Amino acid sequence: MSKPKQARPLRLREYEAAIAALKEQRPWLARQIVEPAPGHLAVVAHLFAQLEYLLPPAVLARKGSLSVSCNRDRLAIHYQPPRRHSERAAAVLDLIAQTKHLSQQQCPVCGVQVVGDGIRPQRCPQHDGIQGLFAEEVRRSRQLIVEQGVQQVVRDLGKVTSEDARAAVAAENEPVLSEAEPEQVQEQSTEAAKSEPAPSIVFLDEAGLEAFVDRHRPKGDDKFKRAQAMAERIKRAGHGSRQLGLLPPDWKALLDEFAQAFPNFHELAELLRDHFALSSLGDGRVSWPAVLLVGPAGIGKTEAARWLADQLVLPFRVFDMASTQSSSPLAGSESFWSNSEPGQLFELLAYQPLANPVVVLDELDKASNGRPQYDPLAALYTLLEPRSARNFIDLSIRDFSIDASHVNWMATANELEAIPGPLRSRLTVLHIQPPKPEQVRSIAQSIYNRLRDESSWGTAFADRLGDDVLSRLQALPPRSVRLVLQRALGSAARDGRGVVQVQDIRPPVEINRRGVGFVSEGWN
Incomplete structure (x- = not known):
């Protein structure tokens, strides 16, 4: 017998879209407060459908007559019946009481049915003891x-x-595969x-x-x-x-969000979908092969890696290969030097509990190829080969090796030909194209959403940027959008506005000084 399909919690954006769809379907809700827990959306939608059988939409549309909210996981419904329909008030109140009772048998996070006493709200085992609703x-x-x-x-x-x-x-348990339908595998x-x-x-x-x-x-x-x-x-x-960091239960939705936030990274999103699907068949660890993202500067390659590390809750480190003069940041310095120090990679892996961080090798094509003993790329021939990376030895500490084979590598480059062939053969090469203007608009909106979600003041601003603001931002490379938006939000806050306007969008300082590139052309 197959297991029931697991529900996942809604993201805040998905919840807002569901509320908007509910109000669009029933226009009389436009002036009412509708803020139930995500897991109670289904019973609330059923309540609204039943109310329409009892009262005409014109009566239901009275401002402030209905309020649906969530109070400590409990569905709270307040209704003020009109005097001329007082004879139906009892039926409406009975319906509300029944809806509240039903809600206490559903997890307020995901809506899965729970077995409780019907008196107090209760979460499903998946979300019991977890804080938050989204x-x-x-x-x-x-x-x-x-x-x-x-x-x-x-x-x-x-x-x-x-x-x-x-x-x-x-002695870890070996997986015992039982017969299951394909769609049940991930659940x-x-x-x-x-x-x-x-x-x-x-x-x-x-x-x-x-x-x-x-x-x-x-x-x-x-x-x-x-x-x-x-x-x-x-x-x-x-x-x-x-330990190894795990995929979140909603990894498919997470990658959909990644594809929306970085629309020109379609190849990377598809590669991650493949490897995450494989991982979900096993122990669920976050893992992908070493990747090389090749494309022009300023199109968001490092930002995409940072987004993934943040959403997957993994440690993150960027190695600036263009300014690296030796292999010491990756492999440490030789122990015979008086100031010998372990490398930053050793510190990243040894001093925190997760062995599969996200590590970016930024501008790999610009790494200096000097004398062999100082070659900054030398350590990568070992580190990018999983078999040899299992016994990686930092040059300053030769008494023991560490297992560096679980690092999730992501290198970036502008020119593929500048990278030595043996190193290229260890990387999965993905060519990233500059985003089209309409894609930059999507990227700008996603960055704006993340700024709001990550900040305590985010709720003070409108959900979406205006078309005129997005048109202004689409002339910018993704690298500059975040900085420009941060300043624009500050400008709007100074004026006491919760909406970013065109006059808040100012070009970065270096563009003002030089006046070069397609960015300044779009704004002249």
Whole structure:
């Protein structure tokens, strides 16, 4: 017997669109307050349909006669019946009471039916103990819970040996495939991901870590203290083990949102859909092959990677390859130097609990190819090959290796030919075209939406930008849109407006100085 299909929480934008559609379908709602929990939308829509049988739309349209809201997961409905229809008031109030009772048997987040006492609101097991009603809030709440759980795991792991950790990883349950319809595959695997702990890996050999500390013991207080401090940070992040960040349950909707926010990144969105679908059949880890995004400067390549890391709740780091003079940021500096330091990649992986961060190699084609011993690309031949990356050794710490094979790499370049062939062969090359003017409009609106969603003051501004403002913004490269919009929102706030106007849109300072490129042409 197949499992019931799992519902997912609505994103705030989807919820607003559903409310707008409801009001468009029933114009008499235009002057009423309609703000139920997302999971109660279905019962509320049924209530509205029943009300139309009892009262004419002209009566229902009276301003302020009906209010539907959510109070601590509970459906709150206030109705003021007109005097001339008082004989039907009892039927309306009975209908409202029945609707409230039905709502208490549905999860206020996703609408899944729950078994409760019908007296108090109750969430489904998937969202029980989770804060928030919308997908964005649920994701943030889950991340907080994961972080708290990781801290507890780290404390517990203090009592676990490296042999225990290896045995635990080796003893992970092998998936037992049962017959299921294709459309049920994601729901079943996603449900399993929710109920089971995040997958973990053996990240390093703890005996090697202890040997590293012992090697520095006779070298004096400073070096020994530094080695001790480094070992403590590694242990706090998970000792010899690390977890792998998981796909969110609504990863399909997330990639749809990505495609809308970055419409010229269609190839990347399709590649991610393929690999996320595969991952959802297994343990649900976030994973994709090393990707090279080739395209003109300023079209949003790094911003797209940053968006993905943020939405997937993964650590994020950008390596500026154009300014890198050696491999030390990636591989550390040789231990014989007095100022030897581990690389930024080692620190990213060793000092936090997730082993699959998003790492951007920005402007890979501009990396300096100097003397071989200082080649900034040298470490990548090891790191971009999963088999060798499993035993990556930072040059400043040769006592133990770390597992860097789960990094989600995303490189960017303007010219493919400038990248050495052996390195290109390790990357999946995707050509990203500059966005068309109508796509820039979509990108600008998406950036505006993110600015509102990410800020405490976001609700003070209108949901959408005006057509005249979008027309002004479409002359900008995506790289500049966020900065221009941030200043435009500040300008509107200074004037006490909740709407961005054309006069708030000002070109970036460097465009004013130089007056070059298609941006200034569009604004002259």
